[in-house]
Amino acid sequence: MLDVSGLRAGYGGVEVLRGLDLSVAEGEILAVLGANGVGKTTLNKVLSGVLPASSGEIRFCGETITRASAAHIVAAGLIQVPEGRKIFPDLSVRENLILGSYRRGKPDRARNLEHVLDVFPRLRERLAQMGGTLSGGEQQMLAIGRGMMAEPKLLILDEPSLGLSPLLVEEMYALIRRLNTEGLSIMLVEQNVVQSLEIAARAMILENGACALSGPASDLAANPELKRAYLGM
Numbered sequence: 001m002l003d004v005s006g007l008r009a010g011y012g013g014v015e016v017l018r019g020l021d022l023s024v025a026e027g028e029i030l031a032v033l034g035a036n037g038v039g040k041t042t043l044n045k046v047l048s049g050v051l052p053a054s055s056g057e058i059r060f061c062g063e064t065i066t067r068a069s070a071a072h073i074v075a076a077g078l079i080q081v082p083e084g085r086k087i088f089p090d091l092s093v094r095e096n097l098i099l100g101s102y103r104r105g106k107p108d109r110a111r112n113l114e115h116v117l118d119v120f121p122r123l124r125e126r127l128a129q130m131g132g133t134l135s136g137g138e139q140q141m142l143a144i145g146r147g148m149m150a151e152p153k154l155l156i157l158d159e160p161s162l163g164l165s166p167l168l169v170e171e172m173y174a175l176i177r178r179l180n181t182e183g184l185s186i187m188l189v190e191q192n193v194v195q196s197l198e199i200a201a202r203a204m205i206l207e208n209g210a211c212a213l214s215g216p217a218s219d220l221a222a223n224p225e226l227k228r229a230y231l232g233m
Helices: 041-046 070-076 093-099 106-119 119-125 136-148 168-183 193-201 217-221 222-230
Strands: 002-013 016-025 029-033 055-060 078-081 152-158 185-190 203-207 210-216
Touching: 002 041, 002 136, 002 210, 016 029, 016 185, 016 210, 029 168, 029 193, 041 152, 041 185, 055 222, 070 078, 078 185, 093 136, 093 152, 106 119, 106 136, 106 168, 136 152, 136 168, 168 185, 168 193, 185 193, 203 217, 210 217
Parallel strands: 029 185, 029 203, 078 152, 152 185
Antiparallel strands: 002 016, 002 055, 203 210
């Protein structure tokens, strides 16, 4: 579904991504893991058409989108839920969700809204509430629901557990697993190594803009190098 090869990108004269390769198969969860500053957000920006690649190729559903606009990439079905949620605080929950279908998904907007509210019943209870008055966990649900309104073929989730309590993190990962079992392909970009590896099919560890480790998530979870570097074991 997504195939990235030799990707390089950065800011000014500073290169952040250094020849990165990755792929996401249809129907799987790929976890892209790493600490702050290793290039995860830069990768998301390039994949979404917000930041241009300096070299390399990005193919999505058979189409080269390396230099496509952000609007074209969204229309193709590659949807990102950004770090920090980025909801519209002064719009209602309903209005935030409806805006998710602005570029894609308009014909089935009503049906998709019902599906989102079935997945996130707490949002149904708060449809008229302003987005900025929701709790952190509810705002994350709203951000994911807004992404679902665009009928994604691939959903990129950027740090969905950031700032949530341990109980809400468990709930969020259960919801991500549910979306995947319904057939949604997901690229999970996270610092939360342990729980991401529990739900992902495959994973890769980013270090200094390149892949340090990759493979089946179960293999990485048992990898002594990963345990030492990221889990302190």
